[in-house]
Amino acid sequence: MIVKIFEGREDHIRQKGDGGLHLACNTESLAGAVSQRACVYSGARVVLNPITDALHLVHGPIGCASYTWDIRGSTSSGPDLYRSSFSTEMKEMDVVFGGEKKLAACLQELAERYHPPAIFVYSTCIVGIIGDDLQTVCRRASEELKIPVLPVRSEGFRGNKNEGYKAACNALSKLIGSRDYQPRHPSINLLGEYNVADDLQFVKPLFQEMGLEVVATLTGDARVAEIQRAHTAELNLVQCSGSMTYLAKIMQEKYGIPYRKISFFGLQDMSNALREAAKFFASEEMAEKAEEIILRKSREVMPQIEAYRAKVAGKKAAIYMGGAAKAVSLVRAFQELGMEVVIIGTQTGNREDYQNIAYLIKEGTVIIDDANPLELRELLIKQNADLLVAGVKERFLAYKMGIAFCDFNHDRTANFEGFEGMENFAREVSITINSPVWQLALKRAGCAGRGSQLSSMQEVSDDIKEPCHS
Amino acid sequence: MISKSLATVNPCSMCMPMGSVLVFRGIEGCMPLFHGSQGCSTYMRLYLAHHFREPVDIASTALNEKGAVYGGSANLMQGLRNVIKGYNPKVIGIATTCLAETIGDDVPQIVREFQAQEPLAKDVVIVPVSTPSYAASHEVGYRVALKGLVQTMAAKSKPNGRINMLVGSIISPADVRFLRRLFDDWGLGYILMPDISETLDATLSSDLPPIPKGGTPLEDVRDTANSRATLTIGGWVQEPGAGDYLEKEFHIPHVALPLPISLEFSDRLAAALEEQSGMPMPESYERQRGRLLDTMVDAHKVLADVRTAVYGDTEMVLGITRIMMELGMNPQIVATGAANPAFAEKAAEIAPGSKVSMGADFLQIAEEAKSRDIELLVGPFTGRRVAREGNIPLLRVGLPNHDRFGASHQLLLGYEGSMNLVEGMANVLLESRERVPA
Numbered sequence: 006m007i008v009k010i011f012e013g014r015e016d017h018i019r020q021k022g023d024g025g026l027h028l029a030c031n032t033e034s035l036a037g038a039v040s041q042r043a044c045v046y047s048g049a050r051v052v053l054n055p056i057t058d059a060l061h062l063v064h065g066p067i068g069c070a071s072y073t074w075d076i077r078g079s080t081s082s083g084p085d086l087y088r089s090s091f092s093t094e095m096k097e098m099d100v101v102f103g104g105e106k107k108l109a110a111c112l113q114e115l116a117e118r119y120h121p122p123a124i125f126v127y128s129t130c131i132v133g134i135i136g137d138d139l140q141t142v143c144r145r146a147s148e149e150l151k152i153p154v155l156p157v158r159s160e161g162f163r164g165n166k167n168e169g170y171k172a173a174c175n176a177l178s179k180l181i182g183s184r185d186y187q188p189r190h191p192s193i194n195l196l197g198e199y200n201v202a203d204d205l206q207f208v209k210p211l212f213q214e215m216g217l218e219v220v221a222t223l224t225g226d227a228r229v230a231e232i233q234r235a236h237t238a239e240l241n242l243v244q245c246s247g248s249m250t251y252l253a254k255i256m257q258e259k260y261g262i263p264y265r266k267i268s269f270f271g272l273q274d275m276s277n278a279l280r281e282a283a284k285f286f287a288s289e290e291m292a293e294k295a296e297e298i299i300l301r302k303s304r305e306v307m308p309q310i311e312a313y314r315a316k317v318a319g320k321k322a323a324i325y326m327g328g329a330a331k332a333v334s335l336v337r338a339f340q341e342l343g344m345e346v347v348i349i350g351t352q353t354g355n356r357e358d359y360q361n362i363a364y365l366i367k368e369g370t371v372i373i374d375d376a377n378p379l380e381l382r383e384l385l386i387k388q389n390a391d392l393l394v395a396g397v398k399e400r401f402l403a404y405k406m407g408i409a410f411c412d413f414n415h416d417r418t419a420n421f422e423g424f425e426g427m428e429n430f431a432r433e434v435s436i437t438i439n440s441p442v443w444q445l446a447l448k449r450a451g452c453a454g455r456g457s458q459l460s461s462m463q464e465v466s467d468d469i470k471e472p473c474h475s
Numbered sequence: 476m477i478s479k480s481l482a483t484v485n486p487c488s489m490c491m492p493m494g495s496v497l498v499f500r501g502i503e504g505c506m507p508l509f510h511g512s513q514g515c516s517t518y519m520r521l522y523l524a525h526h527f528r529e530p531v532d533i534a535s536t537a538l539n540e541k542g543a544v545y546g547g548s549a550n551l552m553q554g555l556r557n558v559i560k561g562y563n564p565k566v567i568g569i570a571t572t573c574l575a576e577t578i579g580d581d582v583p584q585i586v587r588e589f590q591a592q593e594p595l596a597k598d599v600v601i602v603p604v605s606t607p608s609y610a611a612s613h614e615v616g617y618r619v620a621l622k623g624l625v626q627t628m629a630a631k632s633k634p635n636g637r638i639n640m641l642v643g644s645i646i647s648p649a650d651v652r653f654l655r656r657l658f659d660d661w662g663l664g665y666i667l668m669p670d671i672s673e674t675l676d677a678t679l680s681s682d683l684p685p686i687p688k689g690g691t692p693l694e695d696v697r698d699t700a701n702s703r704a705t706l707t708i709g710g711w712v713q714e715p716g717a718g719d720y721l722e723k724e725f726h727i728p729h730v731a732l733p734l735p736i737s738l739e740f741s742d743r744l745a746a747a748l749e750e751q752s753g754m755p756m757p758e759s760y761e762r763q764r765g766r767l768l769d770t771m772v773d774a775h776k777v778l779a780d781v782r783t784a785v786y787g788d789t790e791m792v793l794g795i796t797r798i799m800m801e802l803g804m805n806p807q808i809v810a811t812g813a814a815n816p817a818f819a820e821k822a823a824e825i826a827p828g829s830k831v832s833m834g835a836d837f838l839q840i841a842e843e844a845k846s847r848d849i850e851l852l853v854g855p856f857t858g859r860r861v862a863r864e865g866n867i868p869l870l871r872v873g874l875p876n877h878d879r880f881g882a883s884h885q886l887l888l889g890y891e892g893s894m895n896l897v898e899g900m901a902n903v904l905l906e907s908r909e910r911v912p913a
Contacts, residue, residue, distance in 0.1 A: 011557050034513050034537040036550045037557025044514025066573050066608035067483060067812075068490025072518035074857070088860070094483040095609050100577060111482035118480070130512055130574040131609065134543060161512035162543050162574055378532050379561050379685060398520055401530040405683050447681060 007371055008383040011038050017375055022368040028359045030374045033165060039377040041325070041398055042352045044161035046129055047073070048169020051415060052248050053125050053157065053176065054087055055079035055199050055224040056232065060121035062091040064108050064139065065129025069161075070094070078201045078416045082226055086121060095131060105137050112146040112154060122229035123153040125176060133160030153229075155179055166327070166353050167247070174252035177223065177232060181256065184233035191286045192218040194238040194262075196253055197245030197330070198269065200225025201415055207423025208269045211279060211302075215294045217286075223249065236260045240285050242267050242278065247328035247353055268330060269422040270430075271338035272303060272310075302424035310341070313431035317438050318343030323390040323408075325350045325376060325399055329358030331413065335394060336365045342431055347388040350376045378402055392438055409437035485837035485860065487786055488812025489875075491606035493519050494616030495570035496533055497645050497874075499602075501669020502624065503690035504565030506558050508534040510551055510582060511572025525877040527648075527675045532685070534558045538574055547580045552589050559595045562685045565693055568620065569603040576607035600693065602627045612813040614788055617645060618716040621669065625717045628693070629700035631725060637664040638751055639702045639727070641717055643710030644734060644790040645874050648676035649886040654708065657889065660757045661748055666695040666702060668717075676883040700725045704751055708744065709734040709790040712817035735888050736794025736896065738767060738801055744889075763890040770894045771802055774901040781904065784808035784844050784861075786835065786854040787873045789818040791887070795853055795872070796825050798893055804900075807847040810835035837861055851904060868907035870899050 007020050016029035034040035046069060054061060054077050063070040070092030081087070093111050095104050112124060124146075128139050139156040147154040155176040159169050193212065198205065205226055209219055221227060221235040241253045241264035253264035265285060267278035276299045283292040322344050326332040329351045336346050349362055350373035362372055371384055378399075385393065385408060393403040396414030403410040411433050413421065421430045492509055496519060499507040509516045516535035523531040536554035538547045551569075558567055571582055582603045590596045604623035606616045621641065640654060651672040658665045673689025699705075699721055707718040710731035718729040735744040741764070745756045781804045785795050789811045799806045809822040810832040822831040830843055841861040844852070852858050852869040856876045862869035876882035886892040 010561050012560075033539050034535070035553075035557060036536045037508065037534050037554035038537075038561065039516070039532050039534050040513055040537065041517065042513055043517040044512050047514050047518070062482065066490060067486050067488060067612075068493070068515070068518075068608040070483065071486045071489045072522050074485060075860075076521075090485050092483040092486060094486070097607075097609055100573075100609050107481070114481050115484075130543075130572070131577055134574065134577045161514045162538050163540055165513070377561075378530060382683070382685075397524055398517070398530075401524055401528060405530060405677070405679065407679075447679065 007387060008380050010379045010383070011035055011377075014038065014380070018371065018373045018380065020369065020371045021363060021366055028356075028372055028374050030359060031165070031167060031353070031355050032375075034375055039379070040352075040375055041377065042166055042375060045163050045166065045169040045172065046127060046159040046161045048166035048248070049127060049157045049159035049173040049176075050169070051077060051199075052170055052173035053224060056125075056227045056229060057081035057087045058084035058122055058228050060086055060091060060115055060119055060124045061127065062093065062111065062115065062124055063127045063129060064093045064104060064132050064137070065095055065127075066131060067092055067094045069127075069129045076416055077199070078418060079199045079225055080201075080203045084228070086119060091115060100131060100135055103135060103137055104132065105142050108137065108139075108142050109146060112142070112150065116146075116150045116152065121152065123155065123180060125155050125157055127157045127159050129159070130161040133163065153180055153183065170248040171251050174249065174255065177252055178255045178259070180229065180232050182233070182236040182260070184230060186220070186234035186237045188220050188237050189218040190239070191216065191288070191291075192220050192238045193240045193242055193282060194220050194235050195222040195225075196241050196243040196264070197249035198222050198225045199245070199415065202418050202420040204269070204420045204422035204426065207420060207425045208275075211298055211423065212282065214298060215279065215282065215291050217282060223252070236262070238262060240265065240282065242282065244268055244330065245328050246330040247355075247358070266330070268334040270331065270334040270426065272306075272341055272424065272427050273337050274334050275423055275427070276303075306424045306428040309428050310431045313435040314342050316435045317431075320344050320391040320438055321347045321389055323348035323385055323388065323393045325373075325381060325393065325395040327352045327396070327414065329354035329362065333358070333361055333365065335413070336362070338427065338430065341427070342434065344392075344434075346370055347390055348373065348384050350374065382406065392434060407443060409440070409443070411437055480838060483836045485857070486812060487810065487835050487837055487840065487857065489522075489613040490608035491611055491613060491616030491619070492570040492572055492608065493522070494613035494618070494645070495568060495604055495606050495620035496523065496531070497671065498617055498620035498624065498669045499566070499568030499570075500531070500674050501642075501671040501690050502566055502568070502696060503692045504686055505568055505690060506532070506534060506562045506564040506566070506686055507568045507570060508536065508554055508558055509570055509572055510536045510547060510554070510575040510580065511538055512574055513537045515572045522875060523675075526875045526882050528880075528883065529675055529677060529687070531675070532562075534562075536575075543574065543578055546578060547575055548585045551580070551582070551585050552593070555589055555601070556593065556595060559599055564599060564686060566600045566602060568624075569601065570606045570616070570620065571604070572606070573608045576605065600628060614644065614713070614813050614815075618643070618713055621717045622720055624668070624696055625699055625720055628696045629721060629725065630697045631700045632698070633701060634703065635664070635698050635701045637666055637698070637702045639699045639705040639718070639721065640665045640667045641705060641707040641710065642667070642669060643707040643713055643716065643718075643731065644788055646709065646734070646888065647885050648672045648883045650888045650892065653886055653888050653892065657748075657760070660759065661752055661754065663748065663752050666699055667691060668696060668699065700727070702727055705729040706747055706751070707731045711793065712789055712815060712821055733797075734790045734794045736791065736893055737798035738764075738771070738890075738893065740794050740797055741767075741890050741893060760890065763894075767890040767894045767897070770897050774897050775803055777901045777904060778897075779803045780805050781850050782807045782848055783851045783853060784810070784840060784849045786810040786840055786852075786858060789813055789815050791873050792854070793818065793821055793825060794887075795896065796822060796829075798896060800826060802897065807849060808832070808840060808843050810840055812836065841865065851900060853900065868903040870903045872896070872899075
């Protein structure tokens with residue numbers, strides 16, 4: 006057992022090569038263990054929030070709205086209503102007497118003020134406890150306001166983040182199919198693409214160049230109207246499979262739209278995504294176009310990527326992601342950079358995800374589900390990682406340990422998708438690994454003390470004693 | 476006058492557990508534990524990590540559906556056990572969330588049972604505080620956590636001759652270091668609590684303990700019952716808190732002061748320290764005071780009549796409003812997200828004629844700013860949208876500050892901090908004026 010800090014976490018951590026790779030996953034987080042996961046509400050919020058012209062109303066006390074106000078790095082090419090935070094701000098009296106009336110009044114007021122094409126109403130923990138009937142309030146509001154008012158069942162305690170994804174997909178499925186449209190043939194939707202840091206600019210034009218109409222992206226830079234007609238596309242390409250496979254399955258069942266899992270991150274994955282679309286439509290012409298794009302784009306970015314690769318090859322990377330799809334893509338991207346992955350973990354991966362991951366990684370690599378800072382810290386030391394790829398919560402842990410860091414979460418500001426995105430990613434990895442800050446002296450010359458440089462902190466830390474677990 | 480809409484649009488406050496973390500993180504070896512669903516701790520960790528640029532560990536009892544129906548006692552006990560095993564804390568600060576409060580868990584009782592039956596609990600102090608999000612803002616969460624600490628821990632022994640210096644509102648690590656330096660320079664013995672100066676602004680070193688080093692030592696927290704006086708700095712318009720409890724319980728005279736922002740409020744702190752110590756203010760501070768005056772004179776024309784909006788935490792807003800008046804500025808909007816009538820009263824006294832709002836949100840502030848031709852915004856980064864849309868320069872002060880560096884190192888207290896504020900306001904105005912095309 007490579008790390009053992011908390012009882013009950015044993016089955017969530019495996020090292021490839023030390024017996025079975027069956028990982029426990031998709032369970033509730035352990036009390037007291039400082040899981041990096043958020044809640045059901047957060048899962049629903051990350052999926053729906055990028056819909057730029059919708060009004061997102063949080064039915065609950067103020068905190069849930071405060072902490073999610075404009076925190077997603079999803080950009081918009083137009084409306085920006087989604088960057089405001091709306092809350093019913095429930096107070097003690099609402100908790101005692103119920104919040105339905107206040108919710109109804111807020112819906113009325115906000116619709117009149119902002120004229121949104123749709124409103125999503127998120128329920129928070131407390132709503133689940135006091136039993137406000139969101140369905141009825143939203144149905145009535147929808148009738149009166151003549152716009153879709155969609156309840157999102159996202160009470161924080163009703164499971165983990167995956168439940169939130171489902172709640173969001175259920176709300177989306179009610180919106181989809183409510184508007185007629187006749188797209189050009191062939192046509193696709195991009196699911197699980199959130200346009201973080203403007204990612205779509207390097208992805209969508211490639212599909213368009215292949216002659217495909219992109220009917221809707223869910224939900225990056227999306228408009229309500231696009232989502233309403235998403236049922237008219239012929240194929241769903243699903244990127245963030247953790248959050249959107251559920252919706253893809255609903256759409257397959259309801260509208261007969263097949264789906265393919267793809268990724269837009271890394272040269273190989275981006276190329277495969279284009280090829281997959283061409284293959285689906287069985288078009289020789291489209292396939293040729295795809296190859297032409299791949300060749301042209303690769304030629305554009307390869308010289309720079311090669312230069313970065315020379316500076317980072319052989320370094321060891323640790324990956325800790327929210328969803329598994331991104332983690333898998335990252336493994337391949339690091340192969341493209343000549344780097345070795347020594348730790349890979351996710352907050353919400355499922356059995357199939359972890360089986361895929363186990364297949365991809367080398368002997369000795371650690372897989373971890375629903376990690377916490379203490380486990381990450383020990384693993385980073387033991388696996389001698391040079392770089393951590395994760396989100397803001399993990400960033401400062403890495404920095405404090407003298408480990409380079411690359412932000413690949415929803416609040417990142419660098420675009421990493423498509424061919425140009427891979428160049429950006431290679432640069433990010435290189436500038437953090439090769440920064441001179443890691444070579445600065447921790448102690449002035451002549452001062453006693455070990456660990457003379459930041460970069461040697463990990464070796465020093467070897468004598469961090471085993472934590473006091475029983 | 477524009478009244479606040481029914482729905483809150485772009486909140487100007489946070490929830491109670493958030494405030495508790497800023498207290499618990501200022502106590503030596505203290506680990507915060509939220510009794511509620513997993514999201515609360517993760518969201519607030521994220522929020523604070525953005526601001527302080529430090530790892531912020533907050534444990535959660537990760538309440539689930541079963542816990543919500545049958546009570547969260549089992550989760551709380553397991554959470555306590557795991558926090559002790561994983562983090563080896565000296566203190567665990569338990570803050571409740573709306574979920575735990577609404578399902579009606581009796582947290583103090585569960586804690587007593589835990590302490591009675593669990594050998595692991597022997598050397599750990601457990602401080603439960605009640606902080607449901609729907610009851611009040613983060614400022615109240617801060618106050619009840621500070622009070623909860625002394626209620627649980629302060630113990631009468633022999634007089635220590637020191638002064639309790641309670642930090643009554645959220646200030647930066649640099650501000651806390653300033654207070655420490657001030658008392659040191661004055662030669663006063665003191666207990667400073669809470670002390671986030673190291674725990675939320677750690678140096679890089681080869682040693683990375685699970686709970687950051689620093690914070691008010693436990694012995695000091697206990698010893699607050701034996702001090703000769705209590706000063707709550709930034710406790711001017713707050714409801715009774717730790718200082719009042721110590722006064723009532725242990726007869727320690729308590730004085731609640733505004734945050735020393737502005738000349739007047741800094742003088743007020745100096746006067747209180749002179750009274751406590753019987754010694755005049757050290758010469759170096761007289762010189763700082765002189766430099767502040769000199770800066771105020773230098774900048775007075777840039778700042779004259781500037782129509783401002785100040786928003787954020789109550790005590791900080793009052794101090795900033797005061798210095799604006801001292802400079803001949805024109806505070807038009809004085810707002811806080813908290814519901815605090817004492818704040819409204821003082822704000823109206825400091826800046827007569829301004830629009831004072833409590834329980835404000837940024838929609839209201841934006842509309843007021845438009846109708847009152849505001850030229851300068853001073854407050855947390857959350858006002859950036861108002862600034863962008865109204866093309867109004869914004870000086871970022873206080874928590875949260877997620878989009879600029881330096882939140883931990885921003886000194887706003889004392890003559891020196893006030894000087895930073897004067898220069899900061901003047902500079903953002905000058906920069907914005909330069910940006911206007913010629």
